[in-house]
Amino acid sequence: MDERSYWGEGMRISTKGRYALRLMLDLALHYNGEFISLKEIAERQEISTKYLEQIITVLNRAGFVKSVRGAQGGYMLSKEPSEFTVGMILRLMEGDLAPVRCIEDEENKCERAEQCVTVEVWKKIDEAVNDIVDNITLRDLTERYYEKGALNYSI
Amino acid sequence: MDERSYWGEGMRISTKGRYALRLMLDLALHYNGEFISLKEIAERQEISTKYLEQIITVLNRAGFVKSVRGAQGGYMLSKEPSEFTVGMILRLMEGDLAPVRCIEDEENKCERAEQCVTVEVWKKIDEAVNDIVDNITLRDLTERYYEKGALNYSI
């Protein structure tokens, strides 16, 4: 037993979303016309190949990557890194990023909605999160990666 | 089977956090020196009394509410509504609101942290969420509630 005053885990982003982002970022960093095998990515990212398989299946079906089967096969981004936002990737894997269901759409709206003031809190959070993730592209992240690398070398 | 392209539920706030906020807001709306029974709140909020009991226990132990037992007993906010932020309540129930564990503190930081660029995304989300919830008090919500009420009457 640990001594926490709270229950549960709060509003976490699951490994699917995080791994998907790392996977896409890895592909972005190796976006040079060649197909990259999952095995290679799995080794670099230190994530089980089998688990990554499930994740890239979703990315593939959504058309975010293209694949070539057989020996020397692999995956490649279907578009330029600058064409993918973090939001696209997270929403694909995690669904709507809204912190509560009732603000997603009309269908999920509860009858209390009119009197409900807490919903305005959730809406603000939702807007803020979307504003962030929709304005960061894989290109931004690769650039940042190289900046950090340069920093490390100069130590 | 429903036809979703994604897995899981995304970064949701659980009912504990949402109900706790509604409970505290209910107490804020009835903050007049009287102790309010759970039964009353449960009826107004349409949440099971027994479930609310579990939630208010946490709020009570954290000193957010004070209670009087026995017949005619009940709960009251321990401080002015303006003294409680949404963030205090949510963090109490849900733990840290950070979207990933590795940005919470040194202990949970992974070895990849230096090279990791995705962590900067999570940090931005974390900052934005905290900035919102820490700057909304129960007083703000009660005010908003009355505004909405006035709006409804004037239709």
Next chain:
DNA sequence: CATTGTACCGACCGGATTGCTATGCTATGA
């Protein structure tokens, strides 16, 4: 043409969490 490396596919699984319900106890005040 066989081998090997890859993508692709689906079943399965243990454990944790969620969102409750049920039961019962203890303290209090009318």
Next chain:
DNA sequence: TCATAGCATAGCAATCCGGTCGGTACAATG
């Protein structure tokens, strides 16, 4: 004294999480 209220704990079905296992289809290479 007895109803009312808080307090504590157990149980539970459903879902989700974070994977594993075993296999098939396919393309390049020797």
